[in-house]
Amino acid sequence: MQQLAYLLANIRMNDLIDIALVSIIIYRFFVLIQGTRAYQMLIGILSLTGMWWLSSSYELYSLNWLLQNFFDYLFIIVIVLFQDQIRATLVTLAGTKLLGTRGGKSKFDQQIEEVVAASNALSRERTGALMVFEKNHGLLNYSTTGTRLDCRVHSDIIYSIFQTKSPLHDGAIIIYNGIIQSAGCFLPLSKNVEIDRHFGTRHRAALGISEVSDAVVLIVSEETGKINICYNGVFHPMENDQELRRYLRKFLLEIDRLPVVEAMGVSNE
Numbered sequence: 001m002q003q004l005a006y007l008l009a010n011i012r013m014n015d016l017i018d019i020a021l022v023s024i025i026i027y028r029f030f031v032l033i034q035g036t037r038a039y040q041m042l043i044g045i046l047s048l049t050g051m052w053w054l055s056s057s058y059e060l061y062s063l064n065w066l067l068q069n070f071f072d073y074l075f076i077i078v079i080v081l082f083q084d085q086i087r088a089t090l091v092t093l094a095g096t097k098l099l100g101t102r103g104g105k106s107k108f109d110q111q112i113e114e115v116v117a118a119s120n121a122l123s124r125e126r127t128g129a130l131m132v133f134e135k136n137h138g139l140l141n142y143s144t145t146g147t148r149l150d151c152r153v154h155s156d157i158i159y160s161i162f163q164t165k166s167p168l169h170d171g172a173i174i175i176y177n178g179i180i181q182s183a184g185c186f187l188p189l190s191k192n193v194e195i196d197r198h199f200g201t202r203h204r205a206a207l208g209i210s211e212v213s214d215a216v217v218l219i220v221s222e223e224t225g226k227i228n229i230c231y232n233g234v235f236h237p238m239e240n241d242q243e244l245r246r247y248l249r250k251f252l253l254e255i256d257r258l259p260v261v262e263a264m265g266v267s268n269e
Contacts, residue, residue: 031136041081045074111153111178112248116241118158119220119227128169128222129162130202132187133252134176137213143174146185153178162220172205172217188212192233206230216251 048067055064070077115131122129132139147168151157153175161183162169171184190207206217210230217230227238231251238244 028136045078108178108249108253111175112245112252114153114155115158115175115218115248116244117155119218119244120241121155121159122162122220123225123227126222126225127162127164127220128202129158129218129220130172130187130206131158131218132172132174132185132206132209133216133218133248134174134181135214135216135252137215139174139176139209139213139215142172142185142187142209143182146171146174146182148182149173149180151180153180172209203228203230203235207233207235210234216248218248 048070052064052067052071054060055067119129119131132142157180158173160166161173168184172187173183174181174185187205188208189201189204190211192207192211200221200223202222203219206219206228207230209215210217211233214232219228219230220226221228227244229236229238229244229247229251236247238247
């Protein structure tokens with residue numbers, strides 16, 4: 001207690017700033033890996049750390065030597081294992097949330113226009129579609145279930161993916177930072193037993209991914225052609241192009257306030 005009191009009495013403003021910055025970086029990292037395989041790898045590293053402590057405490061020399069050599073290269077191992085999350089963290093540091101800037105708005109507007117054009121074409125033909133926009137929560141474990149594309153967002157590409165004769169149409173596309181990462185991805189279905197029974201598999205998948213992440217999901221109904229956006233477990237029916245643009249801008253850029261309207265009677269697919 002005396003040592004703690006001494007530390008608190010001699011803490012400086014520079015120390016508080018240092019602690020705050022490190023805390024923000026660690027918090028952002030944990031947010032990005034939540035719900036991904038990287039989280040499981042982190043748990044594995046923490047387990048090895050516990051084993052190393054036990055081997056030191058109980059003089060398990062062989063195990064301690066093995067783990068000691070492992071931790072000597074831990075920095076390189078972390079970079080290799082978490083390269084996607086580190087890259088996403090750097091993008092976040094240069095983006096809108098942590099530094100309070102709004103860079104790249106025009107780029108987002110162009111992507112939104114491509115998505116709106118593709119959604120309208122699919123809606124007119126009553127072709128089902130499921131588009132997931134990754135935000136802060138990493139979706140790497142879901143994107144790996146599909147076919148990796150890593151191509152720029154374009155209406156023609158989105159339209160062709162969801163054509164019934166396309167091998168990738170039966171699944172979701174995951175979009176992050178203006179790139180279609182993967183197509184034909186499998187998403188978790190919602191386990192909410194109180195949702196409308198008229199919800200089809202596509203809408204249940206959209207609801208499921210929105211319940212476990214902060215992703216924005218766009219759904220085109222195959223039966224009715226109606227377009228919905230699902231965010232934070234709530235469906236928002238889109239009446240026209242202008243409303244679709246506004247909601248995408250709201251949820252992806254967080255720039256204006258819109259009323260929350262829960263969709264009712266979504267058709268089965």
